[in-house]
Amino acid sequence: MKTAVFPGSFDPITLGHCDIIERGLSIFDEIVLAIGINASKKYMFSLDERKEFLEKTFKNYPNVRVSTYEQLTVSYCKSIDAKYILRGLRNTSDFNYEQAIAQTNKIMEGHIESVFLMTAPELSHISSSIVRDVMQHNGKYEHLVPHTVRK
Numbered sequence: 399m400k401t402a403v404f405p406g407s408f409d410p411i412t413l414g415h416c417d418i419i420e421r422g423l424s425i426f427d428e429i430v431l432a433i434g435i436n437a438s439k440k441y442m443f444s445l446d447e448r449k450e451f452l453e454k455t456f457k458n459y460p461n462v463r464v465s466t467y468e469q470l471t472v473s474y475c476k477s478i479d480a481k482y483i484l485r486g487l488r489n490t491s492d493f494n495y496e497q498a499i500a501q502t503n504k505i506m507e508g509h510i511e512s513v514f515l516m517t518a519p520e521l522s523h524i525s526s527s528i529v530r531d532v533m534q535h536n537g538k539y540e541h542l543v544p545h546t547v548r549k
C-alpha cells in the first residue's frame with residue numbers, strides 16, 4: 399500500500415491544495431492530510447476548524463484521511479508507515495524552501511521519499527496567506543477555496 403502524507407498548515411485549505419491532493423491520488427493508494435501543530439505559530443482558523451474543512455472537503459474520498467501531528471514530519475510518517483511525503487510547488491521560492499526541507503528529511507530518514515507536483519497554471523497564484531488577507535478585508539474568496547471553507 400503506497401501511503402503518502404501531505405503535510406501542511408491548511409490555514410485554510412485552498413483549491414491549490416485540492417488540486418495537488420486529487421492528482422496525488424493517481425499516484426498513491428492513500429493520502430493522509432496531516433496538519434502540523436506548531437504552538438508558536440499564529441493561525442487564522444483553529445485546529446478544529448482547519449480539520450473540519452479538510453474532513454468535509456474530502457468526505458466522499460475513501461482514500462483520503464485527515465490527521466494532526468506534533469512531531470517531525472518524517473517521524474510522523476514512520477509512525478504510520480507512510481513512505482512518501484507529498485508537496486506542491488508553485489514557484490522558485492517554494493522550490494528553495496522545499497529543497498532544504500526535503501534534503502534534511504532525506505538525511506534523517508533516507509527511505510522516505512518526497513514527491514513534488516507542479517501547481518496547475520490556473521492555481522499557482524493561490525496561497526493560504528492570500529486567502530486570509532482577502533477574508534480579513536472582506537473580499538471575494540469563494541473562487542480560491544473549496545465551498546466547505548467559510549469565514
Ligand code: ADP
Nearest residue numbers: 406407408414415485486487517521522524525
Ligand atoms: P506549510 O505551512 O507547510 O507550507 P501550506 O498549507 O501553506 O503549509 O502548504 C502545504 C503544501 O501545499 C505546500 O507544499 C505548498 O507548496 C502546497 N501548496 C499551497 N498552495 C498551492 C497551490 N496553489 N498550488 C500547488 N501547491 C500548493
